[in-house]
Amino acid sequence: MCESLRISHLMYVDDLLLFCRRDVSSVTQLVDCLQRFAQMVGLTANLTKSSIYMAGVDKTVCHRLLQITGFQQGEMPFRYLGIPIASQKLRISDYTILLDTLTRRVTSWPKVTLSYAGKAQLVTLVLQGMECYWMSVLPLPSGVIDRIYRICRAFMWTTSHPPIAWSELCRPREEGGLGLRDLSVWNRALLAKVLWRIQDKQDTLWIRWVHHTYLQQTDIWTWTMRHGDSPLIKQLLQIRDSILVASGSPSAAERLLANWFQQPRGVARAYDHFWDGRPPQPWVRTVWRSPIQPSHAFTLWLLARGHLPVRARQEYMHDRLCIFCRQSEETLEHLFFRCDVTSRLWRRTCEWLQMRPEMSTYRGMLRTFRRLYWKTSIASSARHVAMAALVYHLWGARNAWVHEGRRLDEGLLFRRVQIHVYRTLGVYNDRELCQG
Numbered sequence: 092m093c094e095s096l097r098i099s100h101l102m103y104v105d106d107l108l109l110f111c112r113r114d115v116s117s118v119t120q121l122v123d124c125l126q127r128f129a130q131m132v133g134l135t136a137n138l139t140k141s142s143i144y145m146a147g148v149d150k151t152v153c154h155r156l157l158q159i160t161g162f163q164q165g166e167m168p169f170r171y172l173g174i175p176i177a178s179q180k181l182r183i184s185d186y187t188i189l190l191d192t193l194t195r196r197v198t199s200w201p202k203v204t205l206s207y208a209g210k211a212q213l214v215t216l217v218l219q220g221m222e223c224y225w226m227s228v229l230p231l232p233s234g235v236i237d238r239i240y241r242i243c244r245a246f247m248w249t250t251s252h253p254p255i256a257w258s259e260l261c262r263p264r265e266e267g268g269l270g271l272r273d274l275s276v277w278n279r280a281l282l283a284k285v286l287w288r289i290q291d292k293q294d295t296l297w298i299r300w301v302h303h304t305y306l307q308q309t310d311i312w313t314w315t316m317r318h319g320d321s322p323l324i325k326q327l328l329q330i331r332d333s334i335l336v337a338s339g340s341p342s343a344a345e346r347l348l349a350n351w352f353q354q355p356r357g358v359a360r361a362y363d364h365f366w367d368g369r370p371p372q373p374w375v376r377t378v379w380r381s382p383i384q385p386s387h388a389f390t391l392w393l394l395a396r397g398h399l400p401v402r403a404r405q406e407y408m409h410d411r412l413c414i415f416c417r418q419s420e421e422t423l424e425h426l427f428f429r430c431d432v433t434s435r436l437w438r439r440t441c442e443w444l445q446m447r448p449e450m451s452t453y454r455g456m457l458r459t460f461r462r463l464y465w466k467t468s469i470a471s472s473a474r475h476v477a478m479a480a481l482v483y484h485l486w487g488a489r490n491a492w493v494h495e496g497r498r499l500d501e502g503l504l505f506r507r508v509q510i511h512v513y514r515t516l517g518v519y520n521d522r523e524l525c526q527g
């Protein structure tokens with residue numbers, strides 16, 4: 092195979108692979124070349140960092156080849172350009188380097204001082220970044236994806252009982268998620284690009300090798316799977332089949348691939364195609380509306396999803412009473428709207444910004460704000476910012492009381508909301524804040 096494609100070596104910076112026949116004469120010639128190169132240039136192979144990999148060689152020849160080269164015998168898988176190279180299907184332990192690097196990257200961030208919104212942003216960057224390289228050349232097994240999620244989950248939440256499943260975070264924002272990427276779908280989208288490059292016969296060594304070894308004279312649409320094909324090839328063919336089914340014919344499938352990858356953001360388009368979406372959630376625009384601060388939007392998002400971990404949702408909790416009034420069970424509705432303490436704060440906020448007080452449930456509140464969404468006046472922005480700030484500070488005050496014993500100061504909390512609104516909008520005149 093190397094012979095017909097005239098591949099004698101692969102080299103990138105100081106990563107060098109040399110190929111030759113598995114016989115004494117070929118290996119002797121190769122060693123000769125290395126020695127002549129060393130005499131001319133003065134660079135010699137580092138014996139401790141060089142290995143020889145053999146396949147289908149009997150023990151005597153193997154022993155002789157090791158003597159000739161002086162190299163140690165290497166075992167598959169080994170890494171080339173950071174990616175494991177194996178003759179068989181990779182095991183989860185072969186992905187340790189990816190998982191370790193990810194863990195190192197994630198644990199280097201200051202977990203405690205970051206807000207949830209900041210953590211979500213960092214997780215997005217990592218999931219879009221480092222594993223992208225692996226996923227564009229390998230199908231990631233579900234066990235590895237689970238471990239990546241576990242690492243990200245441990246960074247994201249300080250508790251061992253996250254308030255919301257990771258799969259929900261991976262939904263687009265319009266569907267009520269955080270817009271993190273679903274790695275298995277992202278992996279398929281990246282591999283669809285590989286399929287496109289094979290179809291397009293791009294001039295790279297690997298694409299030439301795939302055509303030479305697998306497709307021969309056929310195209311990707313008539314390519315058939317063979318026993319013993321690598322997991323990558325099998326995954327590529329599965330993706331090909333799903334695109335064929337969705338498109339209806341090879342020519343339509345070809346147009347679909349071209350439509351994605353001949354334009355910028357092709358992988359994102361492919362991702363949208365493979366993503367099995369849900370209907371959009373009506374409250375999403377209210378929660379992520381500008382200029383609501385991201386950390387406030389995050390708490391509001393958890394409230395809108397009904398996932399803030401109030402005591403009524405925690406089955407193991409013995410004391411389920413509201414910390415503010417000690418009169419009723421701490422449900423979302425009670426804590427944020429029906430409790431005497433919080434309804435007083437809503438009344439003050441509504442009076443201040445001249446809102447009609449319709450805030451008795453969180454669904455009602457989100458409905459009220461949905462009607463305000465299209466208004467672009469300062470008053471509308473002020474009401475959105477105040478609502479999100481009040482929810483954020485109420486939840487913070489509840490946690491400070493529950494976990495640190497710090498009692499709620501209603502006046503101070505209301506003042507914080509006011510200052511936040513003034514600062515965010517740069518308006519310090521209450522009359523101006525209520526216009527529109």
Ligand SMILES: [Zn+2]
Nearest residue numbers: 413415416430
């Ligand atoms: Zn209460």
